[in-house]
Amino acid sequence: MNPEDQQDRIDAYLSGQLTDPERFEREMRTDPQLQSEMEATRMALDAIHISETNRLKRRLQKLENEAVNRQEPPQAKVVSINRKRNRSRYSYAAAATVLIVVAAYFLLRPAAQNDAVLAMAAFEPYDNIAFTITKGATAGEDRATAYIAYERAAFDEAEAAFRSLSSPSAPDRFYLAQSLLAQQKFAEAAPLFEELAGLDDFNLSQESEYYAALSRLGLGQRERAEATLQRITTDANHSSYAEAVDLLEEL
Secondary structure, rough: HHHHHHHHHHHHHOOOOOOOOOHHHHHHHHHHHHHHHHOOOOHHHHHHHHHHHHHHHHHHHHHHHHHHHHHHHOOOOOHHHHHHOOOOOOHHHHHHHHHHHHHHHHHHHOOHHHHHHHHHHHHHOOOOOOOOOOOOOOOOOOHHHHHHHHHHOOOHHHHHHHHHOOOHHHHHHHHHHHHHHOOOOOOHHHHHHHHOOOOOOOHHHHHHHHHHHHHHHHHOHHHHHHHHHHHHOOOOOOHHHHHHHHHHHHH
């Protein structure tokens, strides 16, 4: 049986739509390969479930905070425009693509560790706030090529384009690291994020610290990831405070 048909049977079994589930279960008990594919599918679905649960929790927390703020007198607040994330159709497409890649990744690697599942479930590609792409723009220069690919969620192309830049800025390196993490290239992403997290004059240094923790978790370095997340949660004003709290609850 070809892999696509086998996967269709697994999907039908998990959704309760397989016509003869008992026969499938008997077959699975005697077929190690089928057992591995079933486990990989479950892990991929778990990753998606964890991701959606975390997003719902953050959404509910946001709504609760907004309700509280409406009852409190307004206060002046300075917000760095450089860190503002504007949701676009590109960012939703990128997030969806990462979930699909996560599922495919774990289908191909049945022995993947739960830490990597958690890391990718918590990962959401950071919006492009560094380079403005106008409607109908085409890749007319190296930097534009990189960011256009990034917004299309073509992370392998974005990686190649960012690496080709002769003088990459800190934001360029941040989005290179994002592209690496989106492809589960944890070992390459981790030191780059950690370097950026140590830059005092970089507006996304706090975000880099959080993504460094995700990268270390993806490598199975749970203690190192937890130490970084714990450090983030000591500062309620940290840009990734809520995400760090959520992830620590999962560990």
